[in-house]
Amino acid sequence: MILTSLPTELQLADWACGMSRSVLRQMIATVSRPGIISFAGGLPDPDLFPRAEFADAIARVLATDKFALQYRPPLPELKEQIVQLMAQRGVACTAEQIFLTTGAQQGLDVLARLLLNPGGQVLLEEAVYPGVQQVVAPMQPRILPVPTDLRSGMDVDAVEAHLWRGARPAFIYAISDAHNPLGVSISVQKRQQLVALARQYGVPIVEDDPYGFLHYEQASVPPMRALDEEWVFYLGSFSKIIAPALRLGWVVAPPALLPKLTVVKEAGDLESSALIQRAVSAYLAADHLPAHLRRLRQEYGRRRDVMLAAIARYFPAGSRWTVPMGGMFIWVELPAYMDTAVLLQTAVDQEQVAYIPGYAFAVPGHTVTNCLRLNFSHSTPDMIEEGIARLGRVFA
Amino acid sequence: MILTSLPTELQLADWACGMSRSVLRQMIATVSRPGIISFAGGLPDPDLFPRAEFADAIARVLATDKFALQYRPPLPELKEQIVQLMAQRGVACTAEQIFLTTGAQQGLDVLARLLLNPGGQVLLEEAVYPGVQQVVAPMQPRILPVPTDLRSGMDVDAVEAHLWRGARPAFIYAISDAHNPLGVSISVQKRQQLVALARQYGVPIVEDDPYGFLHYEQASVPPMRALDEEWVFYLGSFSKIIAPALRLGWVVAPPALLPKLTVVKEAGDLESSALIQRAVSAYLAADHLPAHLRRLRQEYGRRRDVMLAAIARYFPAGSRWTVPMGGMFIWVELPAYMDTAVLLQTAVDQEQVAYIPGYAFAVPGHTVTNCLRLNFSHSTPDMIEEGIARLGRVFA
Numbered sequence: 001m002i003l004t005s006l007p008t009e010l011q012l013a014d015w016a017c018g019m020s021r022s023v024l025r026q027m028i029a030t031v032s033r034p035g036i037i038s039f040a041g042g043l044p045d046p047d048l049f050p051r052a053e054f055a056d057a058i059a060r061v062l063a064t065d066k067f068a069l070q071y072r073p074p075l076p077e078l079k080e081q082i083v084q085l086m087a088q089r090g091v092a093c094t095a096e097q098i099f100l101t102t103g104a105q106q107g108l109d110v111l112a113r114l115l116l117n118p119g120g121q122v123l124l125e126e127a128v129y130p131g132v133q134q135v136v137a138p139m140q141p142r143i144l145p146v147p148t149d150l151r152s153g154m155d156v157d158a159v160e161a162h163l164w165r166g167a168r169p170a171f172i173y174a175i176s177d178a179h180n181p182l183g184v185s186i187s188v189q190k191r192q193q194l195v196a197l198a199r200q201y202g203v204p205i206v207e208d209d210p211y212g213f214l215h216y217e218q219a220s221v222p223p224m225r226a227l228d229e230e231w232v233f234y235l236g237s238f239s240k241i242i243a244p245a246l247r248l249g250w251v252v253a254p255p256a257l258l259p260k261l262t263v264v265k266e267a268g269d270l271e272s273s274a275l276i277q278r279a280v281s282a283y284l285a286a287d288h289l290p291a292h293l294r295r296l297r298q299e300y301g302r303r304r305d306v307m308l309a310a311i312a313r314y315f316p317a318g319s320r321w322t323v324p325m326g327g328m329f330i331w332v333e334l335p336a337y338m339d340t341a342v343l344l345q346t347a348v349d350q351e352q353v354a355y356i357p358g359y360a361f362a363v364p365g366h367t368v369t370n371c372l373r374l375n376f377s378h379s380t381p382d383m384i385e386e387g388i389a390r391l392g393r394v395f396a
Numbered sequence: 397m398i399l400t401s402l403p404t405e406l407q408l409a410d411w412a413c414g415m416s417r418s419v420l421r422q423m424i425a426t427v428s429r430p431g432i433i434s435f436a437g438g439l440p441d442p443d444l445f446p447r448a449e450f451a452d453a454i455a456r457v458l459a460t461d462k463f464a465l466q467y468r469p470p471l472p473e474l475k476e477q478i479v480q481l482m483a484q485r486g487v488a489c490t491a492e493q494i495f496l497t498t499g500a501q502q503g504l505d506v507l508a509r510l511l512l513n514p515g516g517q518v519l520l521e522e523a524v525y526p527g528v529q530q531v532v533a534p535m536q537p538r539i540l541p542v543p544t545d546l547r548s549g550m551d552v553d554a555v556e557a558h559l560w561r562g563a564r565p566a567f568i569y570a571i572s573d574a575h576n577p578l579g580v581s582i583s584v585q586k587r588q589q590l591v592a593l594a595r596q597y598g599v600p601i602v603e604d605d606p607y608g609f610l611h612y613e614q615a616s617v618p619p620m621r622a623l624d625e626e627w628v629f630y631l632g633s634f635s636k637i638i639a640p641a642l643r644l645g646w647v648v649a650p651p652a653l654l655p656k657l658t659v660v661k662e663a664g665d666l667e668s669s670a671l672i673q674r675a676v677s678a679y680l681a682a683d684h685l686p687a688h689l690r691r692l693r694q695e696y697g698r699r700r701d702v703m704l705a706a707i708a709r710y711f712p713a714g715s716r717w718t719v720p721m722g723g724m725f726i727w728v729e730l731p732a733y734m735d736t737a738v739l740l741q742t743a744v745d746q747e748q749v750a751y752i753p754g755y756a757f758a759v760p761g762h763t764v765t766n767c768l769r770l771n772f773s774h775s776t777p778d779m780i781e782e783g784i785a786r787l788g789r790v791f792a
Contacts (some may be wrong), residue, residue, distance in 0.1 A: 009598035013513045049465045054459040061450040069445045091507035102665045117409045118514040134663040202405035243465035245671040267530040269498045275641040
């Protein structure tokens with residue numbers, strides 16, 4: 001017999017009684033029908049994965065290292081390679097500050113568990129990556145919301161106002177570059193101000209940087225971790241620059257924090273795959289990444305440009321949108337009277353095109369009815385042109 | 397400048413202020429010097445990993461499936477293959493009841509997050525796998541301890557006494573077969589009694605079964621999940637039957653629980669590697685596992701026998717030990733006046749041999765001074781014979 005409901009007597013933890021599936025993931029599943037042009041997911045293009053090079057790397061590891069399939073401590077060589085990668089982001093750090101994680105999501109999770117008490121406070125933007133909301137949910141925190149300026153990023157004055165009034169969030173969550181979902185990067189001045197606030201009030205910043213290596217302009221700005229190594233905990237990821245199925249990321253944090261992060265991570269999954277760590281290290285050692293990154297930047301940069309031009313051409317008068325310096329997303333504000341949740345149904349049913357309505361990213365108590373997130377990394381330029389034209393008809 | 401301490405103002409969550417590194421993992425690291433015969437770790441023997449067959453499987457997947465490196469939903473074929481595996485354990489289930497995890501540790505973690513409130517209760521044996529203690533620590537629970545009989549497993553009368561007195565733990569943690577660290581399997585009668593208590597009092601059992609496929613006797617007893625599909629949540633793992641670095645396991649749970657487990661797991665690491673899921677599925681589809689399991693059972697069974705015979709020969713009069721039906725561990729009680737924590741130093745320094753003293757497994761408030769856990773899966777029979785003879789000298 002298959003149960004179709006839980007035994008009525010089963011007592012879940014309080015926070016779990018009211019939980020629902022991530023709107024975002026549910027929505028992405030719904031709109032993933034064949035034939036749909038989808039700008040919904042946050043997916044890299046699988047045709048751009050370095051599949052052959054990675055296959056070589058993992059085959060070499062399996063052929064030569066009998067411990068590659070064993071329980072193993074974090075790989076020192078990989079930590080050194082990540083130090084080199086961080087230098088490309090303008091961050092000086094050492095291997096003692098590198099903590100390996102099962103994707104950046106796990107880095108976020110272990111930091112939240114380490115920092116956040118039940119019923120504590122967390123500072124989040126009003127529209128923000130839903131994964132951070134999922135991470136803190138079991139602690140039933142009070143969310144301190146701040147708005148985001150679509151040109152310069154997080155409203156630092158609003159952050160200061162919270163702190164000045166006595167709020168002490170367990171951490172400030174920030175995506176410095178190519179914000180998900182907003183596409184905006186935090187201005188240099190605001191980065192400095194945020195770091196100053198973190199120091200002044202003793203509140204750490206969790207800086208999530210999955211898109212930092214995917215920048216499409218000549219110059220990229222260093223993350224906040226370059227400004228402070230004590231109050232900024234940096235989250236990095238191989239998901240967007242090599243491939244998501246590696247499930248490998250890292251935290252840059254003060255060395256004194258690493259033993260504590262280790263205990264929390266062990267509770268979560270013991271350790272990150274020794275095999276994947278060695279395969280990624282072999283891939284990096286073969287020096288494949290620089291050319292691969294150049295290719296990703298060129299190709300994704302082109303797709304961004306195509307999407308921006310198409311939006312300007314097809315979207316209704318009164319629309320505004322971000323011009324991302326990198327990453328995968330453009331955020332669009334339609335005229336205020338439009339409701340992107342309602343329009344999605346039309347888009348999918350009549351025009352076979354999908355996006356994520358803004359409300360999927362809103363923190364509790366905030367509404368975002370006239371906005372949408374568009375992903376430009378997963379579709380070819382032709383599909384982008386066609387898909388945005390279709391959306392133009394839906395929004396007309 | 398490298399920080400050697402945390403900024404004094406950094407406020408960790410309350411539970412994290414008093415936390416320390418897992419005694420067990422710390423100890424395993426300490427005694428992992430070259431030249432040491434170590435019975436300390438819970439490691440499979442890397443010479444028995446199916447390295448060539450797995451390398452073939454992952455190469456095939458990478459060569460043929462461009463989505464193998466992408467974000468992907470859990471692989472339906474793998475769930476069906478796990479259903480077949482569970483049938484070999486005497487468990488009837490369906491793919492709708494299979495939830496894939498990043499190792500069984502993650503299964504334990506997501507279940508604990510779903511079930512346990514801050515300050516709630518958990519029922520654990522007095523000597524138990526430390527990973528479960530790490531999982532519940534952030535919730536600062538009250539531990540309800542029960543003793544374990546070294547021949548028949550968990551003291552079910554003690555479980556009933558807790559429940560009868562009104563305790564309502566979020567779950568009962570049980571290792572039905574080849575207990576870590578005790579080596580004991582729960583008797584058939586006690587399995588039935590435990591399941592009856594779970595139903596009667598509405599308290600779920602989390603049944604951890606990493607060693608269930610490694611049994612060294614003709615007959616193996618089905619896990620408690622075979623007796624109840626509503627109140628027993630089963631944890632399975634590929635770590636001990638294929639390899640730990642896969643970081644792949646599963647939960648068997650009521651289908652209504654799966655969407656909730658999904659939300660909790662997404663917060664932890666989004667999803668388990670699509671690449672590893674596909675590679676394991678390809679390995680299983682090539683039908684390598686049955687012969688591999690026969691080999692593991694034969695080889696590990698032989699090592700168990702060698703260790704049991706050597707203990708009988710070399711250990712002091714008055715010692716008692718478990719005779720495990722499977723798994724990787726033998727638990728030894730030395731005469732009551734002996735202190736295995738003190739003796740470990742002598743063992744490592746003078747005889748170059750290591751084990752884990754029993755106190756590393758004790759729940760808070762319990763002391764286990766005269767016991768030790770011995771692993772027999774990681775050493776060859778010759779090393780086992782030699783290492784146990786050395787320990788005999790230390791304990792003489």
